Structure formats: C-alpha cells, structure tokens
C-alpha cells in the first residue's frame with residue numbers, strides 16, 4: 001500500500017479522533033430556547049415538543065437554577081401569551097407586565113451572568129398571527145412592521161436583554177432595530193442577532209403549537225425564504241451584515257448545512273448561529289424512540305455537522321441534555 005493511502009493512524013485513539021474535529025462542542029456554544037407564558041405559576045408539558053414545557057415567571061428559579069449549576073450560559077426567550085388580547089399590531093409584545101419583559105428582569109436578578117437573548121416577533125401577539133403589520137388586503141405593510149419590531153426590541157433591551165433576535169423576516173428590520181438601539185443608547189449594550197436566512201420550513205410545526213403562533217390565514221411564504229433559494233439566502237445574509245447585525249443565523253439547521261457553509265464563507269467576520277428548530281428536535285427524538293439510532297450519539301452528530309459547516313453558536317432544545325452529556329464526556 002502507498003504511504004499516502006494510510007489515514008487511519010491519525011484517528012486511532014479517542015484523543016487523536018477529537019483532534020480531527022475542526023471545533024468541539026462546548027457549553028458556551030449552546031443557547032437554550034425557552035417558552036415563557038403569562039400564568040406566573042405555569043409548568044405545563046408541551047405535547048409536540050417532548051421534554052419541553054411552558055414556564056411561568058415564578059417557576060424560573062426551579063427550572064433554570066439547576067441548569068445554570070450544570071453550566072448553562074445562555075437562553076433565548078419566547079413569549080407565549082395565553083390570556084392577553086391580541087390585536088393587528090401585536091401590542092402585547094412589549095407590555096411591561098407581559099411574560100417576556102417580566103422574565104428578563106427575573107432571570108437577570110436570579111442569574112446575573114446568564115446571557116439572555118429574546119426572540120423578537122409579532123406573530124405570538126397579533127390577532128392574525130402574522131409576523132408583521134398587514135395592509136387591508138392582507139399583504140405585509142413593511143414600514144409600520146419594522147417600526148413596531150424596533151420598538152419591541154428596544155423594550156426588551158431596556159428590560160435588560162443582552163441580545164435581541166428578530167425572527168420576523170421583514171425587509172429592513174435589522175437597520176431599523178440597530179438604529180433605534182443606537183439612538184437610545186443601547187448600541188453598545190445589546191447584541192443584534194439576525195435570523196437572516198430563515199426558510200419557510202415544515203419543521204416549525206411543534207413550535208407553532210408550543211407558542212400558539214400559527215397564522216390565522218395564509219402562510220409565511222411572502223417573508224420566509226423558499227427552501228431552494230440559495231441565492232436569496234446569501235443576499236439576505238449580506239444585507240443583514242450591511243444593516244448592522246452582530247450575529248447571523250441560519251434556520252433550520254440540518255437540511256440547510258450548505259447555507260451555513262456559504263454563510264461562513266461570505267460573513268467570515270461574524271459569529272454564525274444555527275437554530276436546530278422544533279421539528280428537527282422532534283424528529284431526532286422520534287427516530288431514537290423508533291430505534292433508528294441512539295439519541296445521544298445522533299444529537300452529537302447533528303451538532304458536529306453544524307460546527308463542521310462553520311457555526312459558532314447553536315440554538316438547541318437538546319441544551320439541557322448536552323450539559324449532562326458534556327459533563328459525562330469530561
């Protein structure tokens with residue numbers, strides 16, 4: 001055999017195997033998505049998302065405390081308002097007594113060093129369930145949409161959020177949010193993470209059940225990207241870089257690894273996040289339950305693929321499991 005044919009000597013030991021990884025998963029790369037509802041005592045199982053719950057503000061200490069002890073570094077909050085009155089402009093999104101703003105303040109007080117990101121969107125708060133403000137004919141009205149999103153983002157920043165993350169996909173919202181943060185003195189106090197390449201995916205189903213955010217009519221195809229639209233995704237990433245995003249995100253993860261790799265190439269100077277979304281998580285859990293693979297092995301394989309493609313940050317519902325699994329790995 002030719003000398004150059006022999007590769008196996010380079011990964012014969014667990015340690016030398018680990019040196020072959022471009023990057024190895026660490027706890028600081030994980031951001032945990034959590035659902036906060038407006039019953040302060042809530043601790044409610046979400047059927048569609050095995051192992052995940054809707055939490056009330058008064059339960060955050062018992063929920064998050066043990067995870068922080070295990071090394072949890074960051075969370076991203078999603079509001080699930082069940083009691084509020086929704087309206088066409090999503091007024092409850094920045095209600096000072098709403099679940100997200102109360103949760104930011106509570107978490108900051110309980111866990112001062114926990115990094116708190118907030119999803120910024122209107123769909124959980126609008127009567128029509130769309131992510132922006134609409135014209136009479138049901139199309140998106142862009143300018144009031146981005147104005148409203150910027151107000152919501154600023155309200156979260158003022159409440160103490162370390163990061164605001166708009167997931168709405170309205171045109172121009174990164175610029176509008178960045179400008180508002182800067183003009184209000186939060187430009188150096190709050191990260192702007194853009195869901196830049198967010199595709200119109202089948203994999204958001206469990207989330208929409210969890211958050212009660214399915215659109216009342218139509219779909220999100222006029223703002224979320226077509227799954228085959230690589231060029232459009234790259235334009236959206238370049239645009240958001242130019243508009244002032246601090247972190248770029250690709251979403252979902254596993255079916256879009258090529259987009260992650262392209263994003264790492266065209267935005268090499270920005271941290272790159274991936275959202276392993278609700279449907280990916282549910283699919284991985286269901287596969288393990290059906291005996292297709294071992295859950296832990298598959299979950300690690302999924303994150304290895306994200307890191308290999310170029311991610312620096314992973315939003316995952318597996319975060320609590322990874323904290324345990326990474327402790328076992330030593």
Ligand SMILES: NCc1[nH]cc(CCC(=O)O)c1CC(=O)O
Pocket residue numbers: 119121123131167168203204205206207208213220276277278279
């Ligand atoms: N703007 C709403 C939003 N923010 C995050 C997700 C998906 C997250 C997940 O599936 O885990 C969605 C769903 C959607 O756009 O319909």
Ligand SMILES: [Zn+2]
Pocket residue numbers: 121122123124130131167168
């Ligand atoms: Zn939305």
Ligand SMILES: [Zn+2]
Pocket residue numbers: 119120121167168
């Ligand atoms: Zn969202």
